[in-house]
Amino acid sequence: MASLSAVSEELAEIDGQISDIFRALSNGFQKLEKIKDSNRRSRQLEELTEKMRECKRLIKEFDREVKDLDYKNDPDTNKMLNEKKQSLIKELNSYVALKKQYASNLENKRVDLFEGPGEGFTEDNVLLASNMTNQQLMDNGNHMMDETDQAIDRAKKVVHETIDVGTETAAALKSQTEQMSRIVNELDSIHFSIKKASQLVKEIGRQVATDRCIMALLFLIVVGVIAIIIVKIVNPNNKDIRDIPGLAPPAPTRKLLWSSSCGRL
Structure with a gap:
């Protein structure tokens, strides 16, 4: 059989603390028998x-830890842990009964020292099954069934709320998906427009470059013509530019032969 330390270090630690309290209770009750003064008793x-209260709290922690580890352990280990818990409860209840016996023997009967109903685990619905009557077992079973039904109702409510939240989330996701699809279409349109604009800018750039070349050529032609006119004005007898149309000097006038013959006569 596995030890508590092999199952859980926390369980082993809690069990050690409970064992220390049980030893202190045993020594304390032995000391109580020797005390004669009622006030000291x-x-x-x-x-x-107070020690029994602390022991009760530790046993509850032990029980919670056992329940948390229930799904991890094998059936034999769970059986061992439950038996250990029941033995702790039984031992605590024995000290509770002993405390009641000493309290009833005091001349000044004090009010029950435990706060709230029940001492140990008697009223905590964790009595040993062997100590219960058939009626108690039936009442306890009915109570557990009622608690189970309430837990199922709460679970159903949570499931319905979860379904409603899931439906709303699905609708929101669908709306967001449609919105994203529209955004993607708009981005595609923008990308196409940018591409067309880029092509148009390139065409305009090529046209501007062509126009600039033409303008530069016309400018050179105009400058050349102006230069030739200036040279012609400055040096009209320059033979290099006589053959240029419009810039050559006028041809000398020639007399017709018949007019000269007439003059001789």
């Missing part, structure tokens, strides 16, 4: 009651 009983 009452103070000693209060101290023992």
